[in-house]
Amino acid sequence: MLRNSIIGNGLFAFAAAVGIVASSVTPAHAQKKTLDLVRERGALVCGVNTGLAGFSQPDDKGDWKGLDVDLCRAIAAAIFKDASKVRYVPLTAKERFTALQSGEVDLLSRNTTWTMSRDTSLGLSFAGVMYYDGQSFMVKKSLGVASAKDLSGASICVQTGTTNELNLADYFRNNKLKYYPVVFEKNDEAVAAYNTGRCDAYTTDSSGLYAERLKLGKLDDHIIFKELISKEPLGPAVRQGDFQWLNLVRWTLYAMLNAEELGIGSKNIAEALASENPQFKRLLGKEGDFGKGLGLENDWAAQILKQVGNYGESFDRNVGEGSRLAIPRGLNALWTNGGLQYSAPVR
Amino acid sequence: MTSPPSASAPPPTKPAIVWSVYDAKTRGLVLQVALLLALGAFFYEIITNAADNLRRQNVASGFDFLGRTSGFDISQKLISYSNSMSFGRAFWVGLLNTVLVAVLGIALATALGLVIGIARLSNNWLIARLATAYVEIVRNVPLLLQLLFWYFAALRALPMPLESHVLGQAVFLNRRGLYLPWPADGSVVVGLIVVVLAGLAGALMYRRRALAIAIETGQRVANAGLYTAALALVPAALWVALGPEWTVEWPAPGKFNIEGGLNIQPEFGALLVGLSVYTAAFIAEIVRAGISGVPRGQTEAATALGLSRGQTLRLVVLPQALRIIIPPLTNQYLNLTKNSSLAVAIGYPDLVSVFSGTVLNLTNQAVEVILVTMAVYLTLSLATSALMNWFNARWALVER
Numbered sequence: 001m002l003r004n005s006i007i008g009n010g011l012f013a014f015a016a017a018v019g020i021v022a023s024s025v026t027p028a029h030a031q032k033k034t035l036d037l038v039r040e041r042g043a044l045v046c047g048v049n050t051g052l053a054g055f056s057q058p059d060d061k062g063d064w065k066g067l068d069v070d071l072c073r074a075i076a077a078a079i080f081k082d083a084s085k086v087r088y089v090p091l092t093a094k095e096r097f098t099a100l101q102s103g104e105v106d107l108l109s110r111n112t113t114w115t116m117s118r119d120t121s122l123g124l125s126f127a128g129v130m131y132y133d134g135q136s137f138m139v140k141k142s143l144g145v146a147s148a149k150d151l152s153g154a155s156i157c158v159q160t161g162t163t164n165e166l167n168l169a170d171y172f173r174n175n176k177l178k179y180y181p182v183v184f185e186k187n188d189e190a191v192a193a194y195n196t197g198r199c200d201a202y203t204t205d206s207s208g209l210y211a212e213r214l215k216l217g218k219l220d221d222h223i224i225f226k227e228l229i230s231k232e233p234l235g236p237a238v239r240q241g242d243f244q245w246l247n248l249v250r251w252t253l254y255a256m257l258n259a260e261e262l263g264i265g266s267k268n269i270a271e272a273l274a275s276e277n278p279q280f281k282r283l284l285g286k287e288g289d290f291g292k293g294l295g296l297e298n299d300w301a302a303q304i305l306k307q308v309g310n311y312g313e314s315f316d317r318n319v320g321e322g323s324r325l326a327i328p329r330g331l332n333a334l335w336t337n338g339g340l341q342y343s344a345p346v347r
Numbered sequence: 348m349t350s351p352p353s354a355s356a357p358p359p360t361k362p363a364i365v366w367s368v369y370d371a372k373t374r375g376l377v378l379q380v381a382l383l384l385a386l387g388a389f390f391y392e393i394i395t396n397a398a399d400n401l402r403r404q405n406v407a408s409g410f411d412f413l414g415r416t417s418g419f420d421i422s423q424k425l426i427s428y429s430n431s432m433s434f435g436r437a438f439w440v441g442l443l444n445t446v447l448v449a450v451l452g453i454a455l456a457t458a459l460g461l462v463i464g465i466a467r468l469s470n471n472w473l474i475a476r477l478a479t480a481y482v483e484i485v486r487n488v489p490l491l492l493q494l495l496f497w498y499f500a501a502l503r504a505l506p507m508p509l510e511s512h513v514l515g516q517a518v519f520l521n522r523r524g525l526y527l528p529w530p531a532d533g534s535v536v537v538g539l540i541v542v543v544l545a546g547l548a549g550a551l552m553y554r555r556r557a558l559a560i561a562i563e564t565g566q567r568v569a570n571a572g573l574y575t576a577a578l579a580l581v582p583a584a585l586w587v588a589l590g591p592e593w594t595v596e597w598p599a600p601g602k603f604n605i606e607g608g609l610n611i612q613p614e615f616g617a618l619l620v621g622l623s624v625y626t627a628a629f630i631a632e633i634v635r636a637g638i639s640g641v642p643r644g645q646t647e648a649a650t651a652l653g654l655s656r657g658q659t660l661r662l663v664v665l666p667q668a669l670r671i672i673i674p675p676l677t678n679q680y681l682n683l684t685k686n687s688s689l690a691v692a693i694g695y696p697d698l699v700s701v702f703s704g705t706v707l708n709l710t711n712q713a714v715e716v717i718l719v720t721m722a723v724y725l726t727l728s729l730a731t732s733a734l735m736n737w738f739n740a741r742w743a744l745v746e747r
Contacts, residue, residue: 094704097711101404122711123404143603154603155523160700161708166418169430180523180604181420182614184694185704193694196502197522198613200603240404 034106034238034245035079035295043085046072047105050090050186053211054319054327055111055131064088068109070314071130071236073307074252075107078300083307092186093161097122100239107249108237111205113163118237127249129235131319132331132340133205134228135167138213141223143200148225152177157190157199159183164204167230191215205232210325248294255301257343258283259310261334266309273302283346290346301346311341401714412710413438419705421696423612434706441701442723448618448697449684449727455623456683457676460630465660467635478631485628491689493625498617498693505613508604519598519605522613526598529609535591542586543579550579614695618687626683633675637668669742677735681728688724698723 038044048056048068056066064072064086073083089105100108101123111133112118114126137156139145145154148171158165160183172179182199184190191212194202202212209224216222236253238246259265262279264272272280281287284305285298294300308314315332316322333339367373401408413435420430425443428436466478485493502522506512511521519526530536557571587593598608641664649659690697691704698720707716 094708097708098713101406101711118711121407123406151603153601153606160705165420165705166709169418169420173430179420181422182694183422183696183700183705185691185700189692189694192499193502196499197507198502 033295034242035248038079038106042080043087044072044076044079045087045089045104045106046075047089047091047096047099047108047110048072049110050092050188052111052187052208053214054207054323054325055211056088056090056109065318067131067314067318068111068236070308070318071109071249071253071256072107074256074304075249077303077307078248078252078255078294078296081299081303083303093159094185097124100124100237103239106238106245111208111234112237113205113232114235114237115163123240124237125240125246126235126237127246128253128343129233129340130253131207131234133207133232133234135164135203135230135232136206136209136225136228137201137203138194138209138222138224139201141221145200146223146225148227148229149175149177151179151201153179154200155180155182155198157182157184157194157202159187159190159204160185162204163230163232168203171229187212205234207234207319207325207327210319210327214324244295248296251294252304253311254343255283255304255346256308256311256314257334257341258346259301259305260312261336261343264305264310265313266305266307269302269305272305279346397714407710407712408715409712410715412706412712412715415710417706417709419709421701422694423615423696434710437706438698438702438719441696441698444696444701445684445687445690445698445723446727448615448622448687448690448695452619452622452626452683452687453680455619456626456630456679459623459627460679461634463627463631464634464638467631468638482628482631485624486632490621490625490686491692494617494621494689494693497621497624498613501613501617509600511600511605517597519600521605523604524610524612524616526605526607527609527611528595528597531594531596532591535593538590539583539586542590543583546579546582549582550575553578612695614690614693617693618690618695618697622683622686625686626679629679629682630676633672633679634668636675637670637672638664640671641667666742670744673735673739673742677732677739680731680735684727684731685724 046069048064048066051057052066054066056064056068059065069088072086072088076085077083079085089099091099091105091108091110096108096110096112097118099105107127108124109130111131113133114129118124119126137148137151139151145151156168156179158168158181165181165183168179168181171177182190182193184193187204187208190204191202193199195216202209204212206224206228213219213222213224236249238249262272262277262283264280264283269284273284273286275281278287282290284302285291285300289298291298291300309317312334315329319325319327320329329337329339331340333341335342414433416431417434417437418430419437421428421437421440423444424440425447426436426440428440463478463481466474467482469475469478505520505522508521508523511519511526513519517528554571554575557568557575561567561571596607598605598610600606645663645667646659649663654662687697688699691700694700703716703720707713710716
């Protein structure tokens with residue numbers, strides 16, 4: 001036993017030594033509030049996807065664009081009155097949580113599924129749902145398959161360390177079907193393998209399938225199944241323990257949702273600021289002290305709407321009808337339009 | 348008991364410890380103690396700091412996760428595994444995949460490296476130049492690129508599964524890999540390997556004994572070669588004929604894939620070929636250096652004794668060259684094992700991909716997972732070096 005405990009201690013020491021490499025910057029962070037740190041630095045550091053059309057991808061000028069990116073920009077607008085004060089850190093699925101835990105990024109806005117284990121055992125908190133998604137499959141049209149149930153015996157490409165990998169295993173086990181997984185670290189590699197015919201199907205969140213299909217040449221050659229085999233609420237996550245920061249991220253998202261509900265967007269913000277409607281006045285900081293509670297100035301939401309726009313505008317321009325992805329609002333419509341997007345009121 | 352003549356002279360005084368900054372010994376001692384303390388403080392600081400941070404961030408720690416259900420599947424497994432088994436089991440699957448590719452890679456790289464190394468010294472202009480070109484090209488292109496080349500080249504060159512290259516309705520080759528007939532129960536193969544190894548060991552022992560007798564008596568043991576071959580082959584033949592029943596599973600086209608039999612996946616193939624080809628270039632140079640290091644007089648003496656060229660190489664040059672070859676060869680073996688972790692780029696489920704990839708991501712216990720992975724590679728490397736050191740000691744020149 002003594003021997004064991006000595007070895008155990010040695011191992012722990014070694015483990016801790018490794019850990020410090022991963023979290024060498026945390027001690028300063030742990031005591032300081034994230035907001036103060038961001039202000040000091042003069043920029044928000046946002047963990048985003050390495051490249052997913054519609055969600056986070058650099059455009060031909062090298063500027064990051066997408067729904068997830070817009071949230072980062074909105075937060076920067078709320079803090080600095082300047083949506084461009086963001087530094088983007090592209091992260092793979094494998095790197096993302098460690099990057100957040102170790103303080104390398106201030107938040108993850110990276111199509112990450114909110115699950116119980118991630119919320120409770122990873123030392124992070126999800127601030128809300130940016131996009132209600134579900135997992136599906138993409139296959140070549142020539143295969144003549146229309147449903148996941150017909151995929152028994154197929155080879156399926158998937159990215160490692162995602163909820164998709166687990167859902168895939170669950171689904172096939174549950175339906176007593178056989179499949180051959182081919183697992184890659186990066187999405188691009190998985191898609192490339194699917195495209196060369198290494199796999200019959202490629203699986204990820206439905207929105208991801210639409211985005212990846214854009215890279216595969218002719219859209220008509222590939223079909224995406226309508227059926228979803230899981231629920232994937234994708235949302236931003238922050239480190240646990242800093243409630244001010246959690247609130248700030250959550251209410252940035254809620255401000256964008258509330259604004260859409262109230263019909264305030266980047267185009268009519270000037271008129272809205274002049275309006276006497278009390279709901280408008282509270283959201284835009286003409287009445288009450290809502291910004292102060294977040295550690296911001298009261299015009300925080302007005303800045304978001306001026307520079308980034310409301311949720312509907314962002315959705316439309318990045319993934320919706322106004323974009324190449326052309327994904328219908330579906331579950332992501334406001335509750336008033338039969339969707340799930342519902343935010344707590346500013347009051 | 349005669350005292351030496353110098354005994355009458357005063358014995359040399361043992362230098363007393365002088366605590367002075369002008370004393371080199373004292374200064375050294377103080378500096379060393381200070382360094383040790385600083386190092387201790389450094390490690391104490393980072394350990395407590397890391398432990399603190401993990402606790403404060405509410406990140407789970409400990410090794411309990413190894414017993415939890417994994418929930419994910421692995422494409423290539425040498426032991427039975429399914430997504431309802433534990434993370435610990437997934438660890439073993441990944442580890443065995445790493446060991447498999449490392450062991451086969453070392454064997455292939457050694458064979459290929461030996462041939463290329465000898466070819467570089469060939470008198471045939473074309474062969475020597477081809478070998479040189481091989482070494483220079485392969486050695487100077489990054490391994491990761493070579494792996495990607497082999498992987499995607501293989502994928503693109505081969506047909507889709509239902510248009511496979513077929514050999515006698517038994518062997519299929521396509522983009523999803525090579526399919527071979529294989530016993531339905533894999534354990535008989537493991538049994539066969541054990542029996543073959545036992546047979547080989549017996550044959551080797553017999554051969555050494557026969558050689559010892561031949562040296563002792565000056566007479567060759569009659570039919571020694573035949574007996575050696577018999578010892579090596581008969582047990583295996585008996586196992587196949589009389590051992591457990593062989594129910595062979597034949598691969599056959601299914602709806603999407605070839606079903607049944609053994610599937611050697613392209614990820615594995617590409618990794619094995621890539622690692623072997625790359626490492627062989629380095630081994631070839633080591634072999635060439637080893638052979639060049641044997642004095643020319645040895646070859647001339649052997650020729651003078653009437654040995655053929657092949658015999659000279661096999662009996663005189665290579666055994667002496669081995670002494671020079673083995674130590675750097677060990678390095679290459681270690682490199683190959685460590686390089687196998689590049690598997691993650693082409694989707695081969697090795698230890699890094701399965702354990703410090705998927706498992707890390709699902710449990711997010713980075714500290715524990717990375718620690719275990721490092722410990723495994725360390726163990727593998729130390730075991731390889733220990734084996735090679737033993738081999739080296741056996742081949743080292745015994746001075747009489």
